[in-house]
Amino acid sequence: MMLPTASKKETSAGAGWGRVETRSFQLPKPHRLRGGAVLAEPVVAYETYGKLSPGKDNAVLICHALSGDAHVAGFHAGEDKPGWWDRMIGPGRAFDTDRFFVVCSNVLGGCRGSTGPASLDPATGKPYGLKFPLVTIADMVDVQKRLIDFLGIKKLLAVAGGSMGGMQVLQWGVSYPESVAALIPIAAAARHTALQIAFNEVGRQAVMSDPDWRGGDYYGRKAPARGLALARMVGHITYLSEKSMERKFGRLRRRKANGRGFTEEFEVEGYLRFKGGHFVKRFDANTYLYLTRAIDHFDLSAERPLVEVFRALSRHRLLAIAFSSDWLYPPVQSKEIVKAAKLNGADVTYCEITADYGHDAFLLEDVEQSRVISRFLEVTYRKNT
Amino acid sequence: MMLPTASKKETSAGAGWGRVETRSFQLPKPHRLRGGAVLAEPVVAYETYGKLSPGKDNAVLICHALSGDAHVAGFHAGEDKPGWWDRMIGPGRAFDTDRFFVVCSNVLGGCRGSTGPASLDPATGKPYGLKFPLVTIADMVDVQKRLIDFLGIKKLLAVAGGSMGGMQVLQWGVSYPESVAALIPIAAAARHTALQIAFNEVGRQAVMSDPDWRGGDYYGRKAPARGLALARMVGHITYLSEKSMERKFGRLRRRKANGRGFTEEFEVEGYLRFKGGHFVKRFDANTYLYLTRAIDHFDLSAERPLVEVFRALSRHRLLAIAFSSDWLYPPVQSKEIVKAAKLNGADVTYCEITADYGHDAFLLEDVEQSRVISRFLEVTYRKNT
Numbered sequence: 001m002m003l004p005t006a007s008k009k010e011t012s013a014g015a016g017w018g019r020v021e022t023r024s025f026q027l028p029k030p031h032r033l034r035g036g037a038v039l040a041e042p043v044v045a046y047e048t049y050g051k052l053s054p055g056k057d058n059a060v061l062i063c064h065a066l067s068g069d070a071h072v073a074g075f076h077a078g079e080d081k082p083g084w085w086d087r088m089i090g091p092g093r094a095f096d097t098d099r100f101f102v103v104c105s106n107v108l109g110g111c112r113g114s115t116g117p118a119s120l121d122p123a124t125g126k127p128y129g130l131k132f133p134l135v136t137i138a139d140m141v142d143v144q145k146r147l148i149d150f151l152g153i154k155k156l157l158a159v160a161g162g163s164m165g166g167m168q169v170l171q172w173g174v175s176y177p178e179s180v181a182a183l184i185p186i187a188a189a190a191r192h193t194a195l196q197i198a199f200n201e202v203g204r205q206a207v208m209s210d211p212d213w214r215g216g217d218y219y220g221r222k223a224p225a226r227g228l229a230l231a232r233m234v235g236h237i238t239y240l241s242e243k244s245m246e247r248k249f250g251r252l253r254r255r256k257a258n259g260r261g262f263t264e265e266f267e268v269e270g271y272l273r274f275k276g277g278h279f280v281k282r283f284d285a286n287t288y289l290y291l292t293r294a295i296d297h298f299d300l301s302a303e304r305p306l307v308e309v310f311r312a313l314s315r316h317r318l319l320a321i322a323f324s325s326d327w328l329y330p331p332v333q334s335k336e337i338v339k340a341a342k343l344n345g346a347d348v349t350y351c352e353i354t355a356d357y358g359h360d361a362f363l364l365e366d367v368e369q370s371r372v373i374s375r376f377l378e379v380t381y382r383k384n385t
Numbered sequence: 386m387m388l389p390t391a392s393k394k395e396t397s398a399g400a401g402w403g404r405v406e407t408r409s410f411q412l413p414k415p416h417r418l419r420g421g422a423v424l425a426e427p428v429v430a431y432e433t434y435g436k437l438s439p440g441k442d443n444a445v446l447i448c449h450a451l452s453g454d455a456h457v458a459g460f461h462a463g464e465d466k467p468g469w470w471d472r473m474i475g476p477g478r479a480f481d482t483d484r485f486f487v488v489c490s491n492v493l494g495g496c497r498g499s500t501g502p503a504s505l506d507p508a509t510g511k512p513y514g515l516k517f518p519l520v521t522i523a524d525m526v527d528v529q530k531r532l533i534d535f536l537g538i539k540k541l542l543a544v545a546g547g548s549m550g551g552m553q554v555l556q557w558g559v560s561y562p563e564s565v566a567a568l569i570p571i572a573a574a575a576r577h578t579a580l581q582i583a584f585n586e587v588g589r590q591a592v593m594s595d596p597d598w599r600g601g602d603y604y605g606r607k608a609p610a611r612g613l614a615l616a617r618m619v620g621h622i623t624y625l626s627e628k629s630m631e632r633k634f635g636r637l638r639r640r641k642a643n644g645r646g647f648t649e650e651f652e653v654e655g656y657l658r659f660k661g662g663h664f665v666k667r668f669d670a671n672t673y674l675y676l677t678r679a680i681d682h683f684d685l686s687a688e689r690p691l692v693e694v695f696r697a698l699s700r701h702r703l704l705a706i707a708f709s710s711d712w713l714y715p716p717v718q719s720k721e722i723v724k725a726a727k728l729n730g731a732d733v734t735y736c737e738i739t740a741d742y743g744h745d746a747f748l749l750e751d752v753e754q755s756r757v758i759s760r761f762l763e764v765t766y767r768k769n770t
Binding site (some may be wrong): 130191192193194195197198199201202204205206208209210211226227230233234237240242245246248249250251261262264265266268269272273289293296299302327 | 515519576577578579580582583584586587589590591593594595596611612615618619622625627630631633634635636647649650651653654657658661674678681684687712
């Protein structure tokens with residue numbers, strides 16, 4: 001099959017998608033999690049961009065990171081801020097919507113439309129809170145697979161995502177190798193380390209130390225905003241690099257700083273406070289606990305070496321992208337993925353992009369990422385159709 | 386003058402100091418801080434080890450880090466845990482108390498015997514709380530100078546310290562170059578960066594987000610223990626290295642972990658919780674705010690290049706020690722100090738020790754540190770007497 005012709009409005013940077021709506025898919029039957037718990041009526045929020053080809057062979061699934069959601073590109077009605085990876089998705093962009101059918105869904109346990117701890121428990125009619133069962137990356141992927149089935153897609157051309165999204169990408173290769181042709185894990189890891197767990201734990205402790213958290217039972221009351229903001233502040237430090245912080249803030253003082261007391265005096269403090277305060281408006285504190293725990297539990301090599309876990313990937317294509325200044329999920333962790341896939345005969349490409357943004361580079365660097373992903377998808381499409 | 390003969394009990398590792406008491410020195414007159422505020426009756430807690438020589442030329446001042454105190458070595462009555470740098474101080478040890486007179490004092494603003502926010506304000510008879518004036522590294526050093534004057538020491542043979550202690554060492558060289566012959570900054574920086582400020586800010590926000598903090602006015606009530614513990618947890622992550630955490634904890638589970646919910650499940654989580662909980666028993670939350678702020682304000686090159694700031698060091702000896710895995714105060718910051726001192730003609734030695742402990746290496750690595758410091762002090766003594 002031929003690739004659809006590129007849109008005439010394509011430019012080097014491509015064009016934005018425009019208006020989009022989040023839709024909901026309710027699983028047709030109760031869903032059993034890997035840990036044994038059953039969710040009676042789980043819902044998945046998702047968005048799609050482009051058209052599914054008649055052969056249904058041009059679908060790409062995007063998996064989001066900790067704080068992301070289904071709104072990966074385009075604009076919601078009445079909003080002037082596009083989706084979280086808008087620069088990568090649209091006509092002529094890396095995930096070219098003139099060629100590919102792009103799907104993104106909010107993860108299970110999330111708080112942006114998919115069932116999570118803030119959802120109503122059908123058994124009680126009240127929000128789950130901590131009664132919501134623990135979810136794993138594998139559970140998130142299982143639910144995505146139901147959505148993909150519902151959309152009539154037998155085999156995804158590719159699954160792509162950064163950070164926690166990259167973990168889902170790898171899990172797709174392990175859970176459903178027959179249902180995906182190519183994997184694009186970005187700034188990812190096959191196994192969460194002690195340092196990574198430690199940062200997540202501090203974030204959780206910040207949430208749970210907030211008296212407003214009330215054991216997770218705060219819905220309808222004041223949310224644990226200070227604790228969640230604090231967790232986000234810690235997270236933000238780990239998403240940046242020393243170099244980017246130094247260049248962006250250095251020791252710059254805030255204009256209104258009086259130099260006394262313990263209010264924000266340095267620009268970097270104001271930035272962290274702003275980021276923390278902004279986050280709590282759109283994110284649920286319990287979801288923060290559940291998703292960070294899912295990340296901490298992620299360890300593909302827990303029971304056997306990664307090379308054995310990836311055994312089914314012998315005919316897959318894999319593009320691992322890492323960023324030079326990412327110290328939270330450093331390139332060495334991407335190289336472990338690359339090695340294990342390569343040893344199984346997979347068609348592997350590794351691309352380490354030099355960027356100063358730290359871990360956040362997967363969201364911010366779009367020039368080289370676009371080129372390498374665009375080319376990778378083109379070849380993948382040609383080889384698989 | 387000859388070096389005092391080494392003690393017969395000297396071994397390769399040297400011997401411990403034994404019993405020691407913390408003493409108090411009250412400044413004979415009101416003390417004006419650099420910012421203009423006046424403290425009426427400031428007190429400095431200090432300890433000494435060894436004997437001041439008749440020529441008073443064998444005195445070494447040790448400066449402590451954020452969570453340290455005057456109790457650098459030996460044992461307090463009834464306690465079985467020695468001072469925080471005991472392995473480095475004693476007969477035959479790096480700071481050989483058979484040869485040198487070692488002094489260590491709790492910093493101004495501290496909570497371990499020196500005047501700080503938990504002290505009684507003579508004007509009101511109540512604890513200062515946030516009425517305590519902001520202190521700087523230079524203020525800490527000014528008060529140390531008063532103590533050294535009181536002890537009858539005209540010129541220190543050396544000033545040594547790690548982390549915040551290393552900043553005090555550098556400040557000694559800038560504030561009182563005539564009163565010190567040699568400087569030993571360890572895992573130090575001449576200027577706090579955006580990343581370093583950011584981590585401190587998260588710690589402060591953790592303290593101030595605790596409702597028990599009450600604007601700093603919690604004395605006689607419940608202390609903001611959860612916030613301070615959280616701050617310490619963040620700090621501890623930055624004191625370790627990824628490698629040391631991976632080797633020490635990896636993904637080990639706690640024996641009692643049930644794998645459900647959000648209690649400590651991983652060993653690294655239990656460790657952080659323990660460290661946080663332990664810290665609040667001995668440390669004042671307001672002091673945490675004041676000292677981290679003093680550190681953030683530290684920037685020797687704020688007004689002119691470091692090489693100009695160090696102009697008076699042309700005849701000094703300087704030993705800068707850094708640790709390979711220290712990502713909080715990385716070796717590059719020590720090299721900046723080395724370069725600026727060297728350009729002024731100072732007799733500079735730089736020693737980067739390969740150790741996996743991260744920033745905490747300055748407290749934990751004693752084999753190579755001992756050798757390089759011991760030798761440096763010996764030569765310094767020979768050249769200065």
